[in-house]
Amino acid sequence: MQSFSYEKAQSVEQATGTTGKFIAGGTTLVDLMKLGVETPTQLVDVTALPLAQVETLPNGGLRIGAMVRNSDLAHHPAVGKDYAVLSEALLSGASPQLRNMATTGGNLLQRTRCPYFRDPSYSNCNKRNPGSGCAAIGGHNRMMAILGTSDACIATHPSDMCVALTALEATIQVEGPKGKRSIAIADFYKLPGTTPNVENALEPGELITYVDLPAPRKASKQVYLKLRDRASYEFALASAAVVAEVSGGHVRAVQIALGGVGTRPWRAHEAEAALTGKPATAAHFRAAAEDALKGAKPSSENGFKVELAKRCIVRAMTMASA
Amino acid sequence: MAEKPTLREDQQLLDLEPLGQIGSEASASGGQLTRRTFLSGLGAAGLVASAGPLSAAAAPMGQAEGAAGAHTVLTVNGEQHDLGMLDTRVTLLDALRERLYLTGTKKGCDHGQCGACTVHVDGRRVNSCLTLAVMVSGKEITTIEGLGVPGRLHPMQAAFVEHDGYQCGYCTSGQIMSAVALLKEPVGPSDHDVKEGMAGNICRCGAYPNIVAAFQQVRNHSTMNG
Ligand SMILES: Cc1cc2nc3c(=O)[nH]c(=O)nc-3n(C[C@H](O)[C@H](O)[C@H](O)COP(=O)(O)OP(=O)(O)OC[C@H]3O[C@@H](n4cnc5c(N)ncnc54)[C@H](O)[C@@H]3O)c2cc1C
Ligand code: SF4
Ligand code: FES
Ligand code: FES
Numbered sequence: 019m020q021s022f023s024y025e026k027a028q029s030v031e032q033a034t035g036t037t038g039k040f041i042a043g044g045t046t047l048v049d050l051m052k053l054g055v056e057t058p059t060q061l062v063d064v065t066a067l068p069l070a071q072v073e074t075l076p077n078g079g080l081r082i083g084a085m086v087r088n089s090d091l092a093h094h095p096a097v098g099k100d101y102a103v104l105s106e107a108l109l110s111g112a113s114p115q116l117r118n119m120a121t122t123g124g125n126l127l128q129r130t131r132c133p134y135f136r137d138p139s140y141s142n143c144n145k146r147n148p149g150s151g152c153a154a155i156g157g158h159n160r161m162m163a164i165l166g167t168s169d170a171c172i173a174t175h176p177s178d179m180c181v182a183l184t185a186l187e188a189t190i191q192v193e194g195p196k197g198k199r200s201i202a203i204a205d206f207y208k209l210p211g212t213t214p215n216v217e218n219a220l221e222p223g224e225l226i227t228y229v230d231l232p233a234p235r236k237a238s239k240q241v242y243l244k245l246r247d248r249a250s251y252e253f254a255l256a257s258a259a260v261v262a263e264v265s266g267g268h269v270r271a272v273q274i275a276l277g278g279v280g281t282r283p284w285r286a287h288e289a290e291a292a293l294t295g296k297p298a299t300a301a302h303f304r305a306a307a308e309d310a311l312k313g314a315k316p317s318s319e320n321g322f323k324v325e326l327a328k329r330c331i332v333r334a335m336t337m338a339s340a
Numbered sequence: 341m342a343e344k345p346t347l348r349e350d351q352q353l354l355d356l357e358p359l360g361q362i363g364s365e366a367s368a369s370g371g372q373l374t375r376r377t378f379l380s381g382l383g384a385a386g387l388v389a390s391a392g393p394l395s396a397a398a399a400p401m402g403q404a405e406g407a408a409g410a411h412t413v414l415t416v417n418g419e420q421h422d423l424g425m426l427d428t429r430v431t432l433l434d435a436l437r438e439r440l441y442l443t444g445t446k447k448g449c450d451h452g453q454c455g456a457c458t459v460h461v462d463g464r465r466v467n468s469c470l471t472l473a474v475m476v477s478g479k480e481i482t483t484i485e486g487l488g489v490p491g492r493l494h495p496m497q498a499a500f501v502e503h504d505g506y507q508c509g510y511c512t513s514g515q516i517m518s519a520v521a522l523l524k525e526p527v528g529p530s531d532h533d534v535k536e537g538m539a540g541n542i543c544r545c546g547a548y549p550n551i552v553a554a555f556q557q558v559r560n561h562s563t564m565n566g
Contacts, residue, residue, distance in 0.1 A: 024428040024474050041475070048470045049451050059526070061428070063475055089464075093526055113540025114525070115518065116452055118464045119471070250539035330450040 020057040027062050030069075034194050034225050038062035042085065043119035045112070046128045054138045055129075055146060064123075069227055072096060078233030081239065081259035083121030084226045088179065089114065091122060100234035103259050106242035107277075113251050123226040126180060126206075127218070130173035131253055133158065144170045145214040159317040161253070164324060167315055171214030174278060174335075175207065176253050181277035182242055184285050185259035186231050194224035207282035219262035235271070238263050243334040244277070245326060254278030256327040258334040269293045269302075269339070276310070279327045286310040289331060298339040300332065307331040403427045410474045416440060417486025423473070432476055433457045433468035435468035436483060444513045448542070455541035458521075459483050465521035467540075471514040486515035487520065495561070496520050499554035507545035515541045519555045523562070531556065 027033035028280035033040065038060035041047050050056040055172035072094050080096055083293045091097055112120065134140045134153035142151035154162055154172055163174040180203070188203045201219050208216050220226075224283035244257040263270040272293050276284040289310035307328035314324045360369075403409040409425035414435060422441055436459070437444045448456030450469045457469040460482040488494035496519050499505070506512040518541045527537040534552045543551070 019429045021404075023408045024410045024472075026475075041472075044472060044475065045452055045467070045470050048472060051429075052450065061472075065475065089525075113452075113455065113467075114522070114537060115455060115458055115465045115467045115540045119466050167354075250536055251542075264541055 019051050019054070020059065022058050023060050024117060025060075025062055027064055028066060030067060030193055030227065033064050033067060033197065034063055034223055036060070036062050037223070040064045040123075040225060041123040042124040043087070043116075044119050044124075045116050045124075046124060048128060050136070053136055064119075064225065066329055069123075075230065075233075080231040081195070081263050081306040082122050082229045082231070084121060084228060086122050088112070088117040088120040088122070088125060092117065093300070101182075101186060101231060101240070103185060103240035103242045103261055104179065104182040104231075106240075107178040107244075107257075107259060110242060110244045110254075110257075111178040117236060122179075123231055125177055126183075126226060126229070127220075129217075131161065131176050132173040135173060145173060145210075145217075146211070148215045151330055155317065158319065160319040161255070162317055162320055163281045164279050164314040164316045164320060164327070165276070165284050167310075167317075168210045168212065168214070168281075170212050171206075171210035173210070173214065173281060173298050174253075175280060175282045176278075177283065178242070178244060178254065178257060178277055180207075180283040181257055181275045182259045183229065184275035184283040185261050185273045187231045187273065190226060191228040191230060192220060192224045193227050194221055194223070198227075200230075202284070204285060210281050235261065235263060237265070238271075239338040241334045241338045243330055243337065245330055246278075256323055257331045258327075258330045258335045260338045262338040264298050267296050267297055269296055272335075272338075274310070274325060274334075276329065276331070279314075279323055286331070288312065293335070298335070301333040301335065303332040304328070393548045410477075412474050414440070414473065414477065414481060415479065416442065416481045417483060418480075426473060428472065428474050430473045431469055432459065432461075432471040432473045432481070435473040436468065436481075441481050442485050446510055446513060448511070448514075453542070454511070454514075455518060456511050456514040458541065460517060460521060463521075463524070465518050465540075475534040482517075484517060487516065494520065495558050496523075496554065499558045500551070503550045503554040503557065504547070505551045505554040506543075506547050511541060511543045511545075511547075515543065515551055519551070519558070522555065523559060 028067040039058035041061045041063055042065055047056055067085055070085040071083045072086055073081045075081050088108050091106045097105050132154055136142050140153045141147055142153045144152050152171055162172040184203050190201045190206050192199055206219050239262050241260045244254045244256050246252040254277045256279050259275045262272040269279050272290050274286040274289050276286055292306035292309045311324050311328055316324055404426050404427055408428050409426050412426040413421045414421045422440055433447055436445050445459055446456040448454035452467045452470045457467055458465050459468045461476050462479050488497050496516050500516055522537045527533050531552050534555050
């Protein structure tokens with residue numbers, strides 16, 4: 019592991035005033051530093067910053083501090099009551115120990131689990147080594163993405179939490195050397211395109227301070243459904259976060275996001291459009307799922323994810339309208 | 341604090357291996373995706389088939405030449421240990437095992453995938469392999485050695501013995517630290533709930549049913565008494 023200096027930031031200004039790499043729970047960063055994928059020379063510990071609260075906003079929404087641990091957020095009464103999809107997504111991720119460590123800010127910035135990205139003995143990884151090629155295309159790609167891929171990178175965004183935040187239309191608050199700004203989660207994650215090394219909209223030195231959720235929709239049913247190789251402690255092959263208003267047998271409004279299949283947390287706008295105002299029936303769910311996966315581009319080993327993701331949508335919608 | 345053991349010559353060699361070797365372990369495979377590094381990319385599923393319990397990487401003692409250090413004081417099982425200027429790269433797991441000789445905490449995967457290294461920091465269970473020692477300076481750390489001692493076992497330790505909650509024992513300290521923490525966490529009453537609550541601890545011997553039985557006994561017993 020590369021040697022690094024260490025300091026603990028006591029204020030947001032102190033943190034954003036450095037050129038160091040932030041460390042929070044360390045469950046992504048320390049792992050990747052041991053593998054030689056991340057090689058920071060200066061670490062700035064942000065865990066002491068006063069950003070560990072969950073508070074209600076004047077507009078009825080919820081403000082989540084970037085240092086709130088995943089386990090605390092999942093079990094927070096306001097989240098359990100009004101944002102069940104977030105609680106379920108968090109509790110489906112990683113392990114209880116890791117959730118005790120992992121933070122809201124760190125989870126947003128967790129890196130892909132692509133095995134070639136994680137192994138520097140492979141020089142050909144455009145994400146780690148821009149312009150070097152992609153070992154996963156034509157390599158082992160069973161876990162890779164089928165939506166939002168490019169000729170440069172097919173890596174899956176691995177987070178569960180961010181899929182729920184995408185369905186909930188969260189806003190990410192950041193603070194940096196040039197001041198504060200808000201970024202809608204829809205604009206936060208970049209598609210890989212020709213620059214898979216650029217993963218999000220953050221500028222150098224910018225710190226995530228809060229994640230804001232809009233006021234809860236009345237009478238919304240929320241579901242997070244995660245499908246994986248094992249019953250627990252495993253990343254998603256496909257997952258769906260659904261926030262739906264269903265009444266009189268009809269879908270009045272719905273937001274759907276997919277995990278495990280996209281190069282970023284994937285908002286399924288086509289499926290939403292196909293469902294809004296329609297009867298809540300299996301046939302309509304299936305038609306919407308077909309629309310959601312129209313643009314899917316599977317690789318040699320992950321064709322099964324297309325059908326799996328469709329069934330995931332159908333089942334999550336069935337649960338949300340039961 | 342445990343006595344510093346006398347080391348054989350080969351053990352001393354292992355001890356002196358610099359932490360810098362960890363990064364080059366992958367490169368040593370010469371462009372080939374080794375079974376071990378490949379599986380470590382797959383998340384927990386790769387664990388059972390991947391590295392055995394022994395890790396090739398040893399912690400540096402103190403501060404390697406030219407490496408950055410930070411003053412680190414660890415409070416472990418109620419006792420303060422001033423580790424001086426500790427190499428910032430040292431994980432809590434390596435500090436416990438290689439500096440304080442508290443070897444009850446085990447290294448399985450060293451990547452957050454198995455739970456063998458589970459300890460409590462300020463009463464919460466965490467993976468000590470992904471925790472930098474310098475980041476928990478000043479916090480209360482509890483290891484299996486602080487839970488109970490032979491003759492005066494913690495009820496969870498006694499229940500593991502009674503129910504045969506292990507076979508080889510390698511995962512056991514992590515399982516017990518996890519189970520003790522779970523007693524205070526929100527967890528449903530069923531065996532299924534307990535399994536989910538214990539999902540962060542892998543047992544390659546498959547002692548799971550007995551571990552669940554041990555947990556349920558301790559929990560039901562303490563409910564009856566309290
Ligand atoms: C074995 C294993 C299994 C896992 N399984 C799952 C799973 O099933 N589902 C899932 O969703 N996740 C899973 N994870 C990933 C886990 O959720 C993430 O590692 C965790 O959420 C990262 O949070 P952290 O606070 O530990 O981040 P850190 O490791 O501290 O940081 C991650 C990145 O974010 C940056 N950063 C941290 N905080 C901020 C901030 N406030 N502002 C700006 N930058 C910041 C850091 O510089 C770093 O680049 C798993 C991880 C492991 C090791
Ligand atoms: S899929 Fe992306 S992360 Fe994986 S090897 Fe290709 S470029 Fe690298
Ligand atoms: S040693 Fe496996 S999780 Fe820490
Ligand atoms: S790994 Fe052998 S007892 Fe669990």
